[in-house]
Amino acid sequence: MPSPGDVKYTKEHEWVRVESEVGTVGITDYAQDQLGDIVFVDLPAAGASVSHMQKFGEIESVKAVSELYSPVTGEVVEANPALANSPELVNDSPYGEGWMLRVRLSDPGEIDKLLSADEYDVFIAQGAE
Amino acid sequence: MALNEAAAGTLLRTALYDEHNQLGGRMVPFAGYEMPVQYTGIVEEHHAVRQRAGMFDVSHMGRFEVHGRGAARFLRYISTWDMTRLAPGEGHYSAACRDDGGILDDIYVFCLEPERCLVVVNASNAPKMKQWMQDHIGKWDARFVDRHAATAMIAVQGPEALGRIEGVIGAEFVRSLKPRRCGEAEWRGQTLFASRTGYTGEDGLELVIDAGAGPDLWRALLDVGVQPAGLGARDTLRLEAALLLYGNDMDEETNPWEVGLDWVVTLDDGADFVGRNALAGLKERGVSRELVCVKAVDRGVMRSHCDIFRDAETVGTISSGGYSPTLGISIAMGFVPPELAAEGTELKVDVRGRPLAVRVVPRPFYKRSKPA
Numbered sequence: 001m002p003s004p005g006d007v008k009y010t011k012e013h014e015w016v017r018v019e020s021e022v023g024t025v026g027i028t029d030y031a032q033d034q035l036g037d038i039v040f041v042d043l044p045a046a047g048a049s050v051s052h053m054q055k056f057g058e059i060e061s062v063k064a065v066s067e068l069y070s071p072v073t074g075e076v077v078e079a080n081p082a083l084a085n086s087p088e089l090v091n092d093s094p095y096g097e098g099w100m101l102r103v104r105l106s107d108p109g110e111i112d113k114l115l116s117a118d119e120y121d122v123f124i125a126q127g128a129e
Numbered sequence: 130m131a132l133n134e135a136a137a138g139t140l141l142r143t144a145l146y147d148e149h150n151q152l153g154g155r156m157v158p159f160a161g162y163e164m165p166v167q168y169t170g171i172v173e174e175h176h177a178v179r180q181r182a183g184m185f186d187v188s189h190m191g192r193f194e195v196h197g198r199g200a201a202r203f204l205r206y207i208s209t210w211d212m213t214r215l216a217p218g219e220g221h222y223s224a225a226c227r228d229d230g231g232i233l234d235d236i237y238v239f240c241l242e243p244e245r246c247l248v249v250v251n252a253s254n255a256p257k258m259k260q261w262m263q264d265h266i267g268k269w270d271a272r273f274v275d276r277h278a279a280t281a282m283i284a285v286q287g288p289e290a291l292g293r294i295e296g297v298i299g300a301e302f303v304r305s306l307k308p309r310r311c312g313e314a315e316w317r318g319q320t321l322f323a324s325r326t327g328y329t330g331e332d333g334l335e336l337v338i339d340a341g342a343g344p345d346l347w348r349a350l351l352d353v354g355v356q357p358a359g360l361g362a363r364d365t366l367r368l369e370a371a372l373l374l375y376g377n378d379m380d381e382e383t384n385p386w387e388v389g390l391d392w393v394v395t396l397d398d399g400a401d402f403v404g405r406n407a408l409a410g411l412k413e414r415g416v417s418r419e420l421v422c423v424k425a426v427d428r429g430v431m432r433s434h435c436d437i438f439r440d441a442e443t444v445g446t447i448s449s450g451g452y453s454p455t456l457g458i459s460i461a462m463g464f465v466p467p468e469l470a471a472e473g474t475e476l477k478v479d480v481r482g483r484p485l486a487v488r489v490v491p492r493p494f495y496k497r498s499k500p501a
Contacts, residue, residue: 036361037172039452040428042483058481060430062171062452063361065481084428 003028003121004095008071008114010053011123015095016071016103018111023072025101027059030124032094035061038087043068043079043100050076050103052110057100059090072110074103143188144281144343152357160252162189164360171361175454178329178366182287183358184350191255192276192337193248193262199270200246204238206402207265209385211395215240220311220324223393224385225258226404230411231381234258235373235390239311239324247276247311247322247337251375265403281343285355286333286366288497293353294334297346298323306334317342328363330370330495368460369453371422371493377433378420378448378462384411387464388420389492418445418464422494423476424456426486431461436479437487444469447478453494460494461487 007015013031016023032038040060050056050070057068080099082089090098105111115123140163149156154165165186167174177183195204204212210223220239224232234254239247250258255277266273285294295303298321302314311324322337338346351357364374373379379388385408386394396409425431431450436443450461461478469476474489 036167037170037454040430042429060452062365062454063166065430065432 001029003030003117005117007095008111008116009120009123010069010071010114012053012069014069014071016111016114017095018072018105018108021105021108022077023074023103023105023111024099025056025071025103026094026099027068027090028120029094032091032098035059035063035066037062038090041083041087041090041100043083044076046076046078048076050074050101052107052113060087068100070101070103071114072103072105073107074105077102077104141189143186144340145186145188145283145347148344148347149186149357154357154359157360159360160189160255162252164189165357167359167361168357171359171365172454174356174358174362175365177356178287178331178358178362179455180288182285182289182293182333182355183362184347184355185284185286185358185360185363186281186347187284187335188281188340188343189252190282191248191250191252191258192280192282193250193259194241194274194276195246195248195262195266195271196274197244197269197271200244201240203266203269203271204246204248205400206269207262208236208238209390209394209402209404209408210238211398211400212238212240212246213398213400215246217242218310218312220309220326221393224390225261226385226408227381228404228407230384230404230407232375232379232383232385232388232390233261233381235375235379237324237326239322241311241313241322249282249335253376276337279340280337281340281346282335282337283343283347283350284327284329284333284335285350286327286329286331288331290331290333290355293355294336294350296353297349298336303334308332317345321346328370328372329366330372330493331366331497365451365454368449368451368462369455369493369495371462373420373462374449384408384416386411387416387418416467419467419470420448420462421465421470421489422492423447423461423463423478423487424490424494425459425461425478426488428458429480429483429485430459431463431478431480431485431487435461435463435481437463437465438477438479438484439469444476450478455495459485465489 208223437445445465447463
């Protein structure tokens, strides 16, 4: 299934959807499928700073732990409160209810460095890592 | 994030490889084999085994037969439990140790006939154990027969396992197998081995059949509603049952006294076996570390190699850790000094820089309720 066209992607399998200088960040459907059952998501609190392609948190599946990288630089407005008790939302709805952060962008131009849906789909079809 | 993709090189395949692919199994390298880590999802497969019946391809585990008048005495010599006590139809878990008492492998031995035994060893240790057994067998009136590649092995586990298998291999044979007992029957013209054993904490059987008939047996079990389960669920199930995993919870630098395997070491029969003197000495001196079960108090998932600490001092290491689908929290086994091994002891585990509060709990984490 093609990835949604209204978001931009990283090669680390995160996505960001930008609306009026606030970016909503999550992980892709491909990533959640590869990780398997997600049991714990560790996210920064509101007010924290995140940076383009720097680690912002961790995600634990039954299988393994993985680091999360921010697609954008800015200040965390909100971390998804629902994930504390329902981390499986990331599996069930990776582009919807399973979102992770809302970030006020300090450098909106960074978005141009990210992959489009088509580019991301080609990337994972080629055997992403 | 970084995702670890399976790197397929020159990996071996079991007789059930095509079945796994047809079922959408996600194949990963494991102990030199390409094995399914999951089909639909680890948690779902885990619950299927706890609540109904699931099956695992365990053909990657080594299967060796020992034939001859000296079979039982040879097996007693290379393992810590007195295998000469086994009557036909009985099996027992044991360890094979080095001269210094370090564990080479944990093994299961089944006595099929007075002069024929089946030894099941870990996949990761199969080449080593084959070599080791062959190195020692010369002194005994016994012959080593490698049955690894020639056979397939399927573990069927769960509260409904026996009932469902009855529909495939016959109720009379299934009902004749008491816990830890084994036997052979004929199935579609092939010899079928079955033992009432497993690695999940549930009731069930482990089946061995000629590799060519493996896919037929697998499909027959699918037809009676047994759900395929992968290595991921196998690991979460065995961890809840606090069953040891070689390479994690023990290795050649670990002795049986440290990991609670006292019950598989027979010293009172006076018989000589490899490691006997060292094990007797180690028992007398006592252990400096013990394997304990710990359960998280907060969120966060313990993994192997995480440090265990108390106050500011590192006191041990997690050997196996993960998330328990049954308990909904992280559980683990790890080594601590004996004075910190008592139930209720409060410790911390370093989960990538974050201290996670844990408590020593009784072993196992999960025990099935006895059937009414």
